[in-house]
Amino acid sequence: MTEPALTRLAARSGAAMRLAKGGSLKIVNIHGSQVVDCWAFNADDLEEWMSMPHTRNACRKLTPAIGESFVTTLRRPILTLVEDTSPGVHDTLIPCCDAARYRDLGYEGHANCADNMADGLKTLGIDPPPPPGPLNIFMNIPIGPTGRLEIVPPVSAPGDYVVLRAEIDAIVALSACPHDIFPVNGADATPRDVAYTLYPAADSAE
Amino acid sequence: MTEPALTRLAARSGAAMRLAKGGSLKIVNIHGSQVVDCWAFNADDLEEWMSMPHTRNACRKLTPAIGESFVTTLRRPILTLVEDTSPGVHDTLIPCCDAARYRDLGYEGHANCADNMADGLKTLGIDPPPPPGPLNIFMNIPIGPTGRLEIVPPVSAPGDYVVLRAEIDAIVALSACPHDIFPVNGADATPRDVAYTLYPAADSAE
Numbered sequence: 313m314t315e316p317a318l319t320r321l322a323a324r325s326g327a328a329m330r331l332a333k334g335g336s337l338k339i340v341n342i343h344g345s346q347v348v349d350c351w352a353f354n355a356d357d358l359e360e361w362m363s364m365p366h367t368r369n370a371c372r373k374l375t376p377a378i379g380e381s382f383v384t385t386l387r388r389p390i391l392t393l394v395e396d397t398s399p400g401v402h403d404t405l406i407p408c409c410d411a412a413r414y415r416d417l418g419y420e421g422h423a424n425c426a427d428n429m430a431d432g433l434k435t436l437g438i439d440p441p442p443p444p445g446p447l448n449i450f451m452n453i454p455i456g457p458t459g460r461l462e463i464v465p466p467v468s469a470p471g472d473y474v475v476l477r478a479e480i481d482a483i484v485a486l487s488a489c490p491h492d493i494f495p496v497n498g499a500d501a502t503p504r505d506v507a508y509t510l511y512p513a514a515d516s517a518e
Numbered sequence: 519m520t521e522p523a524l525t526r527l528a529a530r531s532g533a534a535m536r537l538a539k540g541g542s543l544k545i546v547n548i549h550g551s552q553v554v555d556c557w558a559f560n561a562d563d564l565e566e567w568m569s570m571p572h573t574r575n576a577c578r579k580l581t582p583a584i585g586e587s588f589v590t591t592l593r594r595p596i597l598t599l600v601e602d603t604s605p606g607v608h609d610t611l612i613p614c615c616d617a618a619r620y621r622d623l624g625y626e627g628h629a630n631c632a633d634n635m636a637d638g639l640k641t642l643g644i645d646p647p648p649p650p651g652p653l654n655i656f657m658n659i660p661i662g663p664t665g666r667l668e669i670v671p672p673v674s675a676p677g678d679y680v681v682l683r684a685e686i687d688a689i690v691a692l693s694a695c696p697h698d699i700f701p702v703n704g705a706d707a708t709p710r711d712v713a714y715t716l717y718p719a720a721d722s723a724e
Contacts, residue, residue, distance in 0.1 A: 364571075365613035365651040372609075374665035385648060387618040405580075405611075407571035412593040442591060445571040445651070455661060459580040 318507040321348075324490035325478040326428025326434050330355060331478040334482075334513030336394065339506060341450050344470040345498030346506050349408045349425040349446040352382070352390050355481040358438065360384045362391060364404040364445045372471065374401050381479060382447060390482055395475035398468035403451035405461065408443050411490055417493055436483065448489075449474055451496065465495045478513075482500035524713040527554075530696035532634025533714075534642050536561060537684040542600065545692065547656050547703030550676040551704030552712050553695040554616045555631040555652040558588070558596050561687040564644065564685050566590045568597060570610040570651045580593055581608050583723065587685060588653060596688055601681035604674040609657035611667065615697055634693035642689065653694075655680055657702065671701045684719075 318340060321327055331337055331352075339348055352362035367382045368374060376382060378396055381389035408429065414422035430440035450466040478484075486508065492501045524546060526535055537543055537558075545554055572582060575587045582588060584602055586596035614635065620628035636646035658673040664690035684690075692714065698707045 359648070363613065363651075365611065368667060369612050369619075371670075372667050374661065374667065380611065386618075387622060406575050410593075413575075416593060444563070444575065445569075455580065461574060461578050461580065463578075 316509050316511065318509050321486060321508060323488055323503040323505050324423045324428075326425070326432040326485065326487040328429070328432030328438070328483060328485040329510060330436065331482045331484050331510065332513050333478050333481050336475050336477045336511040337450055337484055338395075338473050338475045338509045338511070340471065340473040340508065341466070341468045342470065342507055343498075343504040344468045344472060345466055345502075346504045347451040347466060347491070347497055348449040348506055349429070349487040349489055350449055350476075351429055351444060351446050351485045353483045354384060354390065355383050355483050358441060358483070360386050360388075361444045364447065368404060375400070375404055389479040391476040391484075392479055392486065393474065394477045395473070396474035398450060398474065401450070401467050403453045404445070405453055406448060406451065408446045408487065409489065410443070419493065423490035425487040425489050426466050428490070429485045430503035432485045432487070433473070433483070438483065451489075463494045463496055465499045466497075471492050522715050522717065523683070524715050527692060527694050527712050527714060529694055529711050530629045530634075530639040532598040532631070532691065532693040534635070534638030534644070534689060534691040535716060536642065537688045537690050537716065538719050539684050539687050542683045542717040543690060544601075544679050544682050544715045544717070546677065546679040546714065547604070547672070547674045548676065548712055549704075549710040550674045550678060551708075552710045553657040553672060553697070553703055553714055554570045554655040555693040556655055556682075557635055557650055557652050559689040559692045560590060561689050564647060564689070566592050566594075566676060567650045568653065570653065572612065574610060581606070581610055593693055595685040597682040597690075598685055599680065601679070604656060604678035604680065607656070607658050607673050607676045609654035610651070611659055612654060612657065613669045614652045614693065615695065616649070625699065629696035631693040632647050634696070635691045637669055638691045638693070639689070644689065657695075667703055670706045672703075714720045
């Protein structure tokens, strides 16, 4: 596989991209501590999107393992986790941060993943829908014995990456989570840059 | 509180109702083994609905405790769990069953919770949206140490009930889950009737 250049996704920002069936997306946690919210939509019907409840049902796990797929609201595979150099700790339980969340926390007007998703989709000329529940790549939400959810720093290391392969023509949106209040993005609660690369279908098939 | 008559919700069927702010809904597991999928929408804006991811974020648990609220996609309380005589095992992780799920399992045309929700909303003259991730009342989905999700019978006893109080004017839909393949609805995988009662706001305030 040829190695295309990495695209920097600046701390606190979002991006969206078209990913044709068979193409892959590599997301690199440059500093190891950054959460990346990820959404995927059927490029031919934006009302069909990657769904965490349907994915949990399909794989019978909280998060798919390598080789398993995230599925849509219509229970069709949309993204397959083909590589993951991190310990595999990602979150499917928590919604993306949004204006209401920060307002409730006392931070009116804070940058947030919902706006990042919307801004990313707008760059593709897409009128953004309300954000579906995201795949929170590298996010570490351990579940206590009583069902208590903790919010703790990622366990990924600098340079860890995941590769997701599109199983249908997809629109993918990413947000380098701007959270800087709880230790979502590392013990120092400091959002940082990540990077990504797209591999076209032809390259992926080499 | 006056005790209105129970309304029977037949095995495998759905219903929907308007629940004004302050009103309560009691859902009775007559046989103890039946799962009831539950959805709630802002009566004034059906695009705002009870969201399991936002609820988990708000209560920092997989499922709210007694006295805690389920919140909407806009992070506003919509239903509060005011009573629960069961051991409190409910599910917020799994989507409702739908036509695609049963087709994948080899049961084309099987009754399902998605259709039940839609049918219920239609009785109120509402054009049903795609089903949001439901609150699966009495559903027992233990999480294994590796994040594996099991599907096992409810731990509720015959006559156990929950009471949910509306915090805003709401539309609530219920489905007595028709699943009869896995032991979702008891070890004998047999869907059974449940019952419900509505308490108007005035009664709830007594």
